Amino acid sequence: MLGPRQEAQAALFYEFSLENHVPQDHLLRSIDRFVDLSSIRAHLADFYSHTGRPSVDPELLIRMLLVGYCFGIRSERRLCEEVHLNLAYRWFCRLDLNDRIPDHSTFSKNRHGRFRESELLRHLFETTVARCIEEGLASGQRMAVDASLIEADANKQNSTPKEEWDASTVDPVDAPRAVREYLETLDEAAFGAASEVQPKFTPHSDPASQWTAARKGPAFFSYSDNYLIDTDHGVILDVEPTRSIRQAEVGSTKTMLLRVKDKFDLVPDWMIADTAYGSGPMLGWLVGRKIDPYIPVIDKAGRPDGSWTRADFEWDAEIDQYICPKGHALKQFRRNYSDPNRGPTGKGRAKYRAQKLTCQACPSKHKCCPNADARSITREEHEDARQVARDLAKTDDYVIAMKRRKKVEILFAHLKRILGLSRLRLRGPCGANDEFLLAATAQNLRKLAKIIPAPQQPAKS
Structure with a gap:
């Protein structure tokens, strides 16, 4: 028997609770237990005026950004639409049904201003790392490092060959924001000063990005996303954006290790990486700090004529x-x-x-x-x-270390396939830094939610 036609009827009063309509096993319920934004207002206090109209709550903006990066919503326009429609997203952002969603332009205004000036996203990421350490997910005894190429928002059609590019002719006053950031990083070891070799092409929209063919396929413009992880549970301890060249990627390892030591007082017993990090200066730096380098050595001592090496x-x-x-x-x-200076x-x-x-x-x-x-x-x-690294390569622990190194590669696969960060949406070194920090924060939060799930509560009748 065909039932009656379903028609929507407006009601004068509703009794509705978001809490009752978000499933108990929803990912956001588990993530919400580990999101600590209590220090955000104090962190941003000096970057707001004491007069004028009230601003959008920065905690709301951060919660919306976390939703976007946790669920791979790359567009901020679409993020506002999804939070408007999705009850679980509203619940996580502390929004009632009648609360308005901020305009998408609010994110750009805050990101280019007070968020970057205060390094809020770095503060958010480090707060999450501290929670992982507190929950026992990161001991700091064994760490691994690696880099992955993330395509930049640039293309070859709008680029200049290196023979025609001259950074000294660029006027910072009239230049776009990404170009100004490029000029400011020319002396930084992670970007301009990483190598004297000029890239084959320089894009006009994002000149700090690197033209590379490292994937053995068509070349493209990219940044390198560098991860330093704890191999106990794959927690990301630090993240650093650099040019997509080996010198910059290897140099970022020192930056991240020193930052983790200063912030969390963590110094690893093991440092695990692939052959790209097996140069003499890098190994010497690690051994000098009593860190065992489980890293294949870059060794060109082999002789093609078969004679003794x-x-x-x-x-x-x-x-x-x-x-x-x-x-x-x-x-x-x-x-x-007789003269010791000559010896x-x-x-x-x-x-x-x-x-x-x-x-x-x-x-x-x-x-x-x-x-x-x-x-x-x-x-x-x-x-x-180098000999220390060769001797470690002969031990049973080396086999274990190489297996643990795969955890950082799994994180990069998760970053691109699940979170959808295979191509950057923001431009410039600061844009890459913002996206990498938010993505790493989302990955750590998802890790916490997976390993320590929320306790199931009985359904209300």
Whole structure:
């Protein structure tokens, strides 16, 4: 039997509670327990005027942004529409049915002004990290670092080749905001000062982004999102935007480790990374701070002719020399210097040579130096730290470390596939920083909600 037609009838009074209409197992209920915004007003107090019209509550803006990044809502226009329609979003943002939703332009106004001036998003991220540490999700004993390319909001059609680009001719007064930020970062190690090599193309809309073909496919403009994580549960301890080049990405590791130490007093026992971080200076910096580098060493000591490599020679640190497999010594200096400034310094590269007569008479010369009169070995400045990393690579802990390193790659996959941050919406280094911080905050909140779910309450009859 066909039922009666359903028609909406307006009622004079409604008894409605958002609390009763948000499911108990909704993700936002679990996230809400870990969102601490009590310090936001005090943090922003100096950036608001004491006179004028009341502003939009900054806590409301932050809650709406968290909703957007937790659920992959990239557009702020669409975010306002979704919060207007979705009851769970309204509940999380502390909005009643009759409360108005802020205009999307309010986000830009606050982001370009007081949010960046006060570093509010960094404060929000660090508050979330502190909560993860408080809940026991991050011990700081083992950390991993990696970088991922995030496509910038720029294209090649609106770019200039490096032969025609000259930053000194750009007028900061008339330039767009992203261009002004680019000019301000020319001396920063994470951007302009990271390398003297100029990119092949520079985009007009976001000149700080890097033209790269690192994905072995079509080249594009991008930023690098650098994560420092705790490998216990994959909590993101710090995040840093840089140019998409190895020097900037490796340099950001020092920045993040020092910042985590200053903010949370965390110094890892292990540092886990891939080969890109296995340079001598990076390993030396870690070993100098008593951090074990579980990192593959960048080593170009292999010889294409199949002769003995540096690894076949024994190093004697006490008398500063190498011993070849036949027992002959390779020394840096073969006489004593009356002036110590002319002798060995222990810094920089050092070249160790065998005596020519010894090598010429050696029956194993064809295995050692077939194309040279005598064998020589170059020892890098941080060779001791490189050897520490090589020795760690032979241990069982190294296998465990390489498995733990995959957690940072999983976070980047989650960032792009679930949160939808495969391409930036904001431009400039500050825009990249804002998006990376909010996305990392959302990932940590989702991690807390997953590992510590909200207690189920019986449904009300």
